[in-house]
Amino acid sequence: MAGTAPKAGKEGGTGYRGIVGPLLLPTWVMVGVFMVIPVLLMAVYSFLTKEFRGGVIWDFTLAAYDQFFLSRGLFGDEPPRIEWTYISIFWRSIWQAALATLVCLIVGFPTAWFIATRPARSRAVWLFLITVPYWVNLLIRTVSLKFLIRDNGPLNESLMSIGLIDGPLPLVNTNLAVQLGLFYSYLPFMVLPIYAAVERYNFALSEAAADLYASRWVTLWEIVLPIVKPGIIAGCILVFVPSLGAFLAPDLLGGAKTFMIGSLIDEQFRGSQGNWPFGAAAAMILMTLVMIVLLAYARAQAKSEAR
Amino acid sequence: MKIFLTSSTAFALLAGAAQAEGTLSVYHWFEYIPQELVDKFTAETGIAVTIDTYDSNESMLASLKAGKLGQYDVAVPADFMVQIMGQEGMLDTFTPEEMPNFGNIAPQWVDVPFDAGRKSSIPYQWGSTSFSVNRDVYAGDISSLGIIFDPPAELQGKINVLDSQNEVLILGSLYLGIPQCSTDRAQLQALNDMLLNAKQHWASFGSDTAKDVLVSGDAAAGMIYNGFSAKARAEGANVEYSYPKEGHVLWMDNMVLLKDAPNRDNALKFMNFLLEPENAAAVTNYAAYTSGVTGVEPFLDDAIKNSPENNPPADATPGVFAQACDAETQKLYDAIWTNLKK
Numbered sequence: 001m002a003g004t005a006p007k008a009g010k011e012g013g014t015g016y017r018g019i020v021g022p023l024l025l026p027t028w029v030m031v032g033v034f035m036v037i038p039v040l041l042m043a044v045y046s047f048l049t050k051e052f053r054g055g056v057i058w059d060f061t062l063a064a065y066d067q068f069f070l071s072r073g074l075f076g077d078e079p080p081r082i083e084w085t086y087i088s089i090f091w092r093s094i095w096q097a098a099l100a101t102l103v104c105l106i107v108g109f110p111t112a113w114f115i116a117t118r119p120a121r122s123r124a125v126w127l128f129l130i131t132v133p134y135w136v137n138l139l140i141r142t143v144s145l146k147f148l149i150r151d152n153g154p155l156n157e158s159l160m161s162i163g164l165i166d167g168p169l170p171l172v173n174t175n176l177a178v179q180l181g182l183f184y185s186y187l188p189f190m191v192l193p194i195y196a197a198v199e200r201y202n203f204a205l206s207e208a209a210a211d212l213y214a215s216r217w218v219t220l221w222e223i224v225l226p227i228v229k230p231g232i233i234a235g236c237i238l239v240f241v242p243s244l245g246a247f248l249a250p251d252l253l254g255g256a257k258t259f260m261i262g263s264l265i266d267e268q269f270r271g272s273q274g275n276w277p278f279g280a281a282a283a284m285i286l287m288t289l290v291m292i293v294l295l296a297y298a299r300a301q302a303k304s305e306a307r
Numbered sequence: 308m309k310i311f312l313t314s315s316t317a318f319a320l321l322a323g324a325a326q327a328e329g330t331l332s333v334y335h336w337f338e339y340i341p342q343e344l345v346d347k348f349t350a351e352t353g354i355a356v357t358i359d360t361y362d363s364n365e366s367m368l369a370s371l372k373a374g375k376l377g378q379y380d381v382a383v384p385a386d387f388m389v390q391i392m393g394q395e396g397m398l399d400t401f402t403p404e405e406m407p408n409f410g411n412i413a414p415q416w417v418d419v420p421f422d423a424g425r426k427s428s429i430p431y432q433w434g435s436t437s438f439s440v441n442r443d444v445y446a447g448d449i450s451s452l453g454i455i456f457d458p459p460a461e462l463q464g465k466i467n468v469l470d471s472q473n474e475v476l477i478l479g480s481l482y483l484g485i486p487q488c489s490t491d492r493a494q495l496q497a498l499n500d501m502l503l504n505a506k507q508h509w510a511s512f513g514s515d516t517a518k519d520v521l522v523s524g525d526a527a528a529g530m531i532y533n534g535f536s537a538k539a540r541a542e543g544a545n546v547e548y549s550y551p552k553e554g555h556v557l558w559m560d561n562m563v564l565l566k567d568a569p570n571r572d573n574a575l576k577f578m579n580f581l582l583e584p585e586n587a588a589a590v591t592n593y594a595a596y597t598s599g600v601t602g603v604e605p606f607l608d609d610a611i612k613n614s615p616e617n618n619p620p621a622d623a624t625p626g627v628f629a630q631a632c633d634a635e636t637q638k639l640y641d642a643i644w645t646n647l648k649k
């Protein structure tokens with residue numbers, strides 16, 4: 001075998017054959033230990049029987065998924081019908097996350113465009129300014145936001161002092177506050193990928209379009225957007241996925257009056273309900289939903305590359 | 308830097324002591340014991356103490372179940388959790404002879420329902436849960452739980468409720484006059500409907516924020532623990548804590564001797580240390596609840612001793628402890644809670 005090694009080295013690109021395995025080892029360990037094993041564990045747990053007050057019994061059952069999708073009434077003896085409780089919790093979270101993504105896109109795209117069209121030197125300053133607030137912990141930023149918008153907070157006080165409103169605007173503990181929190185938390189995840197895409201955009205294309213009598217809208221829709229689309233999609237995923245599992249903003253700004261996916265799962269493991277298989281099942285269902293979104297993205301990517 | 312220096316010095320000292328007298332591993336609530344008291348124990352006995360913290364009874368139970376049992380000597384569960392841990396076989400027992408200060412336990416806290424005769428636990432702190440009202444907003448009568456569950460117009464939409472299944476459901480049951488761990492359909496349905504109807508008047512759910520929302524004015528009334536309400540008052544909020552006529556929730560945190568404790572003797576020494584009135588008072592002065600030890604009065608701060616939150620009026624309806632329901636019954640209460648928050 002020793003004799004074949006130098007020969008392989010000459011056939012470009014395969015020179016590392018002997019050490020590829022060891023070199024990839026850290027990657028495999030990372031993927032295996034931190035992704036595959038935990039997800040498998042979670043999948044297995046979701047099919048186990050719950051032990052009263054936390055823990056599992058090693059009897060395989062579909063009870064957790066049954067609880068998620070089927071309702072048998074408060075006392076569990078009515079004929080099964082569709083359980084809307086958890087579906088509506090998921091729907092609310094998805095709706096919130098989608099809206100946050102849309103708002104981030106509407107604000108983030110012009111922002112990214114603005115930064116990408118500045119002179120090279122000031123671009124760095126703008127990007128720096130975008131990231132500065134994110135050096136502060138998310139929890140602290142969320143609590144600070146609550147301080148700003150509460151009934152006797154600076155926003156309401158100043159609006160009242162200039163006479164624009166008579167009483168404080170009810171902002172805190174509303175869905176609007178949750179949206180504000182999600183938007184503020186994840187905006188840079190939208191701006192940065194779009195910026196990266198717009199920065200690579202060749203502005204000569206816009207000039208060429210203008211020379212050919214394309215209106216500004218046509219240029220935007222037909223030339224710019226198709227080219228920067230990967231950045232937009234990446235930004236949307238980066239905002240949508242964490243918004244979906246968020247529970248800081250709903251808890252602190254929305255008043256925790258309704259479960260979000262994140263708080264529902266949290267309650268199964270740490271609350272007095274202690275239903276680990278159900279928490280694992282809900283997490284698996286959430287993960288499946290996220291996978292579907294990512295697969296849709298991958299397919300859209302493949303399509304646009306084929307074109 | 309100063310903290311680093313002191314703690315490393317302490318560590319060096321402890322390391323020396325540890326070799327001589329061994330260690331003690333404590334599983335405790337966050338911010339529930341003053342560091343000076345731990346240092347005092349180490350100075351007196353030479354036993355090095357390490358403390359890990361948790362933020363709820365349930366998460367403590369979960370992590371002990373998940374394999375931490377055998378690593379800790381003592382933990383500090385609430386009343387119902389002592390009962391649960393006892394049922395699960397997670398507690399070791401001791402005899403009063405092993406603990407010279409056992410006689411310091413206040414008589415009414417010796418034969419408690421969750422640990423009859425105190426075979427595995429000693430009282431740590433106890434207090435109550437009901438609600439407080441901002442007197443600048445509402446000056447009327449606050450002697451009923453209706454303030455929370457059927458609020459007057461001034462308080463509607465300005466109420467914070469603890470984000471804790473046990474406390475909300477028990478206070479709701481007290482309001483309706485139905486027993487805990489009920490399996491009566493009509494009663495449970497009534498509780499479910501009453502809570503769903505009350506929710507429209509609530510601004511938020513929050514436990515660790517319960518004091519903050521009262522101080523900031525986000526909420527004008529809220530369910531709260533008595534010591535937490537005293538702190539809200541100390542921070543300038545004009546709040547009054549109510550001992551409602553329907554009753555209130557009583558709770559007691561207890562230090563328990565865990566099964567398979569690696570340092571059983573040191574654990575007993577620590578528990579004995581905490582039954583010393585001066586030391587029990589130090590915890591009370593820090594946490595602002597009430598100790599279950601006799602003879603603490605001379606060591607208490609006046610503000611704590613005389614606080615209206617810690618001293619219910621003589622004619623107050625007595626409080627009730629949370630009961631640990633069986634699995635089938637608990638499922639019904641879990642369903643009501645999920646219904647309320649869906």
